[in-house]
Amino acid sequence: MADATPLRPLPAAEATWDRTADVVVAGYGIAGVCAAIEAARAGSRVLILERTSGWGGAAALAGGFIYLGGGTPLQKALGFEDSPENMEKFMLAALGPGADEDKIADYCRGSVEHYEWLVANGVPFKAEFWGEPGWEPPHDEGLMYSGGENAAPFNTVAEPAPRGHVPQMSNKRTGSKGGGYMLMKPLAETAEKLGVTAEYDVRIQRLIVDGDRVVGVVAKQYGKELDIRAEHGVVLATGSFAYHDRMIEGFAPRLIGRPGAAIEEHDGIAIRVAQALGADLAHMDATEVAFFGDPQMMARGILVNGRGQRYVPEDTYPGRIGQLTLFHQENQAYLIIGEAAYEQSLTTETSTPFFRQPPTWAAETIAELESDMGLPELALQSTVELYNKHAVDGKDPLLGKKQEWTKPLEGPFAAFDMRGFTAGFTLGGLRTDLDSRVLHVSGEPIPGLFAAGRCTSGVCAGGYASGTSLGDGSFYGRRAGIAAAKN
Numbered sequence: 001m002a003d004a005t006p007l008r009p010l011p012a013a014e015a016t017w018d019r020t021a022d023v024v025v026a027g028y029g030i031a032g033v034c035a036a037i038e039a040a041r042a043g044s045r046v047l048i049l050e051r052t053s054g055w056g057g058a059a060a061l062a063g064g065f066i067y068l069g070g071g072t073p074l075q076k077a078l079g080f081e082d083s084p085e086n087m088e089k090f091m092l093a094a095l096g097p098g099a100d101e102d103k104i105a106d107y108c109r110g111s112v113e114h115y116e117w118l119v120a121n122g123v124p125f126k127a128e129f130w131g132e133p134g135w136e137p138p139h140d141e142g143l144m145y146s147g148g149e150n151a152a153p154f155n156t157v158a159e160p161a162p163r164g165h166v167p168q169m170s171n172k173r174t175g176s177k178g179g180g181y182m183l184m185k186p187l188a189e190t191a192e193k194l195g196v197t198a199e200y201d202v203r204i205q206r207l208i209v210d211g212d213r214v215v216g217v218v219a220k221q222y223g224k225e226l227d228i229r230a231e232h233g234v235v236l237a238t239g240s241f242a243y244h245d246r247m248i249e250g251f252a253p254r255l256i257g258r259p260g261a262a263i264e265e266h267d268g269i270a271i272r273v274a275q276a277l278g279a280d281l282a283h284m285d286a287t288e289v290a291f292f293g294d295p296q297m298m299a300r301g302i303l304v305n306g307r308g309q310r311y312v313p314e315d316t317y318p319g320r321i322g323q324l325t326l327f328h329q330e331n332q333a334y335l336i337i338g339e340a341a342y343e344q345s346l347t348t349e350t351s352t353p354f355f356r357q358p359p360t361w362a363a364e365t366i367a368e369l370e371s372d373m374g375l376p377e378l379a380l381q382s383t384v385e386l387y388n389k390h391a392v393d394g395k396d397p398l399l400g401k402k403q404e405w406t407k408p409l410e411g412p413f414a415a416f417d418m419r420g421f422t423a424g425f426t427l428g429g430l431r432t433d434l435d436s437r438v439l440h441v442s443g444e445p446i447p448g449l450f451a452a453g454r455c456t457s458g459v460c461a462g463g464y465a466s467g468t469s470l471g472d473g474s475f476y477g478r479r480a481g482i483a484a485a486k487n
Contacts, residue, residue, distance in 0.1 A: 007276045010218055012210040015227040021047035021197070023484045024217060024230040026204045026270060027237035029057025030180075030470050031453030031477035033187045035235045035436075037121065038481030040194035044232060046481075048191075048198040049219055051238075051265055055188045055198065056181070058239055058263045058454075059470055063136035063351075064179020065146050066474065067467030069163035070108055072115040074143055077127045082161035084108040089158035090149055091459060095468065098283065099461040106434050107459050107475055114475050115165065122186030126168040133295035135318060136179070136466070138351040140168045147465025148317035152400025164467050174351050183470065202226070206273050207234065207449070214277070214448035233448045233484030236438070237477060240454035241268025242425040251284035252426050254327060259423040261290045262454075266425070270455035274430050277449070280441045282457035284428035288464040289322030292421040293335065294355040296345040299405045301337030302387055305329040306419075308370065308379030310387065313401040319464050326422045334373065335416040336366075336384070338409045359414035369413050384409055427464065429456040436480035448487060450480040 022044035025032045033055065036046045050057075069075065070084040088108040092099055119125065130137035130144045137144050146164025148154055167182035191198075201221055208216035208227060216229040241247040242262035248255050260266070271281070293303075299315040305325075312324045325333045337345075337359075346356065363369040370380040387409065390396060394403035430438050430451045437445035453473035460468050 007206050007272050009207045009209040009277055010227070012208055012215050015208050015216065015229070017216070017229045018226045019047065020229040020231065021045045022230070022232045023047070023235060023481065024049065024228055025235040025237060026217065027057060027239065027453070028055040028188075028198060029237060029239060029453060029473070030059035030184065031473040031480070032057070032235070032237035033184065033191055034474045034477030035237060035450070035452060035481035035484070036191045036196045037187065037194060038478045039485040040191065040196050042482060042485035044485040046196045047228070048196060049202040049204060049217070049228070050198060050200050051203045053200050056184050058266065059180045059473070060184045061263065062178055062180035062470065063174065063466065064166045064169070064181070064183050065136065065164040065467030065470060066118070066183065067146065067163050067465055067471035068111045068115045068165045069161060070111040072112050072165065074115070074125050074127060074165060075161065078129045078143055080161050081159070082163070084111065086158050086161065087111065087163065090147070090154055093157045094147055094154055094465060095460045095463040097462055100457070100459065103434065104459050107472060110475065117478070118474070121190045123183055124168040125165055129162065132348060133299045133315065134351055135295065136174065136351045137166055138349045140170055142166055142168060146317065146467050148320050151316035151402065152313045163465070172351070180470065204238070204269060204273065207277060209277070212447060214446060230448065233450055233487040235480045235484050236270035236274060236430070236449070236451040236455055237453045237480070238270040238455055239263070239266035240426045240429065241271055242266045244268040248426075251428065252287050255287055255424045255426070258326070260425060261288070261423040262425040266454065268455070270451060271429055274438055274446070274449065274451070277446055278440050279446060280431040280439045280443070282428060282431040283461045284426070286427035286460065286462045287424045288319055288427055288460070289326045289422050289424045291318050291322035291325060292355055292423070293318065293321070293418055294345065294350060294352065296348045296350060297337060297342065297356070298335060300341040300345050301335050302383070302409065304334050304336060304380065304383055306332030308375045308383050310383055310399060313396070313399045315401050315405045317465065319466060322422050322424075323464070326424070331420055331422055333418040333421065335418055336369070336380070336409065337414055339412045339414065340410060341407070342414055357416070360417040361415040362412060364412050366411070366413060369415055373415055426454070427457070427460045427462070429454065432456045432476070434479065435483040436476045437483060450484050452477040452480045
């Protein structure tokens with residue numbers, strides 16, 4: 001169904017100005033708050049327009065990973081060596097194909113300074129490392145591997161270093177109030193102290209232009225249309241298009257029918273209003289895929305597809321497992337694990353206990369399990385035989401699972417039906433330069449228009465690591481605020 005809201009820009013001559021600010025920011029999530037802080041520090045009067053009734057966006061509900069490295073003080077305090085060049089090697093290998101090399105190099109070289117900026121603005125990090133498999137630290141530890149850096153194939157591309165920096169927070173509730181809350185809270189408080197004004201329950205409708213320059217936005221609050229002038233620039237920071245069905249069908253069809261691992265306010269409005277001005281897009285088909293499995297169990301077992309074959313090193317980043325399952329295995333997955341390994345996994349701590357469900361099948365032998373699962377005779381048996389043959393020596397020549405997790409499967413056995421255990425969100429969006437200026441299809445910046453966060457194509461072009469959304473959203477949100485204030 002077509003959107004009823006007109007998206008074409010409104011000529012400034014037809015606007016009846018209701019509000020004026022130097023910099024108008026659409027969206028009060030991580031990209032928006034960082035843009036607001038930097039614009040305010042540059043001397044601009046800043047107005048944030050937020051469609052919900054409070055600050056936070058998707059960031060406040062997230063686990064809170066910020067992907068940082070290159071030798072941050074937290075990495076050094078915990079004894080991990082890293083460099084911008086090493087970080088760049090990993091990101092180029094893991095976040096492609098077609099990753100923006102200039103943007104990744106820029107991000108890696110500015111990563112340490114960005115960490116220091118976050119700390120200076122009140123974001124707390126505890127100098128403690130969580131080294132167990134998991135979606136995120138179950139306590140308030142500040143550092144964790146969050147992208148498969150220490151798993152095949154990336155541990156052969158760059159020296160592994162943990163880069164998932166998590167704000168310190170106690171009593172976290174994954175999915176409802178995670179570490180992302182303690183990222184947003186101090187930043188929102190900083191913005192307020194700087195005099196940033198916020199209007200809530202406001203939805204942007206379209207942009208206002210004077211010639212080819214963006215000079216404001218049309219928004220709606222409680223049914224009333226408002227024309228809001230931006231003397232210096234407009235920053236778009238309204239999130240992805242994960243909850244816009246028509247955009248999913250047109251750009252990211254692999255997510256059709258999958259739950260959105262985002263918030264429903266991510267309806268692509270920033271992309272659509274900028275498209276109406278001729279804005280260029282990038283990597284609109286790129287998506288991250290969450291996989292609803294327990295990493296402690298997966299690392300101790302083997303994941304097989306609908307043909308009973310292994311297809312991924314089970315000790316890698318769960319988001320990579322999700323992508324490989326949905327994109328390359330028709331969303332078909334089963335976890336096979338021995339009884340002793342299963343019971344051992346249940347003794348470990350986890351931030352996602354709801355992923356620990358009883359097995360679907362149990363059997364004394366792999367042959368029985370194979371039959372119960374409805375797999376072709378010898379399909380699973382041959383997979384387990386090959387795996388066990390090398391696992392006796394702690395080796396996995398097929399997929400490269402690390403020695404600490406590569407142990408023979410021993411019965412009795414359990415199997416988990418994990419078909420369809422995926423959800424996703426989009427990674428593509430507006431094409432921007434290193435100053436977060438939105439680029440026209442001609443390659444030139446659109447005057448007065450800036451963007452950051454998941455409404456843009458950031459450092460991810462296909463692959464993903466937890467923390468890259470909050471990382472490049474905050475990093476390039478800052479750039480957007482600085483550039484808009486100077487505009």
